Amino acid sequence: xxxxxxxxxxxxxxxxxxxxxxxxxxxxxxxxxxxxxxxxxxxxxxxxxxxxxxxxxxxxxxxxxxxxxxxxxxxxxxxxxxxxxxxxxxxxxxxxxxxxxxxxxxxxxxxxxxxxxxxxxxxxxxxxxxxxxxxxxxxxxxxxxxxxxxxxxxxxxxxxxxxxxxxxxxxxxxxxxxxxxxxxxxxxxxxxxxxxxxxxxxxxxxxxxxxxxxx
Amino acid sequence: xxxxxxxxxxxxxxxxxxxxxxxxxxxxxxxxxxxxxxxxxxxxxxxxxxxxxxxxxxxxxxxxxxxxxxxxxxxxxxxxxxxxxxxxxxxxxxxxxxxxxxxxxxxxxxxxxxxxxxxxxxxxxxxxxxxxxxxxxxxxxxxxxxxxxxxxxxxxxxxxxxxxxxxxxxxxxxxxxxxxxxxxxxxxxxxxxxxxxxxxxxxxxxxxxxxxxxx
Numbered sequence: 001x002x003x004x005x006x007x008x009x010x011x012x013x014x015x016x017x018x019x020x021x022x023x024x025x026x027x028x029x030x031x032x033x034x035x036x037x038x039x040x041x042x043x044x045x046x047x048x049x050x051x052x053x054x055x056x057x058x059x060x061x062x063x064x065x066x067x068x069x070x071x072x073x074x075x076x077x078x079x080x081x082x083x084x085x086x087x088x089x090x091x092x093x094x095x096x097x098x099x100x101x102x103x104x105x106x107x108x109x110x111x112x113x114x115x116x117x118x119x120x121x122x123x124x125x126x127x128x129x130x131x132x133x134x135x136x137x138x139x140x141x142x143x144x145x146x147x148x149x150x151x152x153x154x155x156x157x158x159x160x161x162x163x164x165x166x167x168x169x170x171x172x173x174x175x176x177x178x179x180x181x182x183x184x185x186x187x188x189x190x191x192x193x194x195x196x197x198x199x200x201x202x203x204x205x206x207x208x209x210x211x212x213x214x215x
Numbered sequence: 216x217x218x219x220x221x222x223x224x225x226x227x228x229x230x231x232x233x234x235x236x237x238x239x240x241x242x243x244x245x246x247x248x249x250x251x252x253x254x255x256x257x258x259x260x261x262x263x264x265x266x267x268x269x270x271x272x273x274x275x276x277x278x279x280x281x282x283x284x285x286x287x288x289x290x291x292x293x294x295x296x297x298x299x300x301x302x303x304x305x306x307x308x309x310x311x312x313x314x315x316x317x318x319x320x321x322x323x324x325x326x327x328x329x330x331x332x333x334x335x336x337x338x339x340x341x342x343x344x345x346x347x348x349x350x351x352x353x354x355x356x357x358x359x360x361x362x363x364x365x366x367x368x369x370x371x372x373x374x375x376x377x378x379x380x381x382x383x384x385x386x387x388x389x390x391x392x393x394x395x396x397x398x399x400x401x402x403x404x405x406x407x408x409x410x411x412x413x414x415x416x417x418x419x420x421x422x423x424x425x426x427x428x429x430x
Contacts (some may be wrong), residue, residue, distance in 0.1 A: 004340065
């Protein structure tokens with residue numbers, strides 16, 4: 001086990017959730033290797049998803065020229081060019097068509113029988129194929145939220161910072177980056193090394209946001 | 216620091232994300248105190264949200280009678296009655312109206328000036344107030360996904376298990392639990408002590424779900 005891996009494994013869960021903050025100023029000299037970005041995506045996608053369909057897709061923008069193209073689309077927020085990468089989290093409306101592959105992998109790993117896999121795939125693909133578009137999109141947005149949160153925590157555990165961005169022109173993003181119509185943009189996440197720490201923010205008291213048993 | 220707190224803080228981030236699995240069988244004899252559920256919600260809501268509006272709300276169903284009422288609404292999935300609690304994660308369409316309070320708390324904590332708080336609140340409340348309903352709901356679903364993921368990890372770090380549930384009749388949930396129309400149901404999360412471990416599941420290879428720089 002490398003020292004780096006050992007260090008990563010020792011990061012406590014509690015410190016990660018308490019120290020994660022939205023960071024808007026990044027050290028532009030720090031890049032993150034393609035391999036490490038892949039490792040981070042891999043860890044993020046341990047998140048659960050509706051029927052384990054994993055409809056999330058990631059357009060990872062790290063090339064300086066492409067980040068410049070993204071800048072005006074994200075209303076000139078500097079983190080877009082200063083962070084090591086910006087990840088456009090997308091939901092794939094045809095993601096359910098990959099369920100057969102997901103189940104084959106599960107059969108190969110001994111997690112399910114071939115019979116269960118084939119019945120489950122057939123039934124679920126049929127259900128998703130007949131969902132109204134609006135219902136399907138809701139699932140993509142929720143699952144996209146799940147994986148985005150886990151990604152931001154994974155990055156923090158590795159010593160990076162992130163900021164989730166809803167402020168961008170989705171139509172321009174789709175046009176400029178030639179995103180096929182099957183993909184729904186969910187959010188942008190900038191990731192890199194903080195140049196200055198994120199501002200602390202307040203939270204509503206638990207009493208304001210919880211209801212017990214019924215309204 | 217109590218031994219329990221110390222133990223919790225030593226849980227490594229890596230083990231939490233690797234060991235979290237969707238668990239469908241719970242020990243019905245294990246309950247979770249209201250205080251601990253509140254602590255878990257508090258930790259979960261350290262998650263980020265669009266404009267820090269924190270539009271998530273939580274209907275926590277732990278009363279045995281209410282869990283029985285929920286059972287048919289969730290298509291008789293036994294975890295609804297066997298888990299210690301089921302949390303209906305809701306998005307509040309009027310959540311942005313609490314931004315004034317959120318900013319007041321931030322001013323009191325010294326995180327922002329009064330001037331910034333008042334300008335920011337006025338501008339943001341105006342923007343959200345004029346968003347098309349469909350756009351507002353998208354934000355609620357994404358933010359709901361973020362907080363749900365962090366909740367599931369928080370539970371795991373405390374030795375509990377969870378399962379996110381999309382399989383329920385949202386209209387019946389609204390009717391039976393008298394959920395006001397301003398709240399959008401996002402998902403149910405059962406939380407408790409596992410009676411048997413969750414099944415491992417497969418993930419798509421990173422290569423299948425990532426795109427680099429452009430399509």
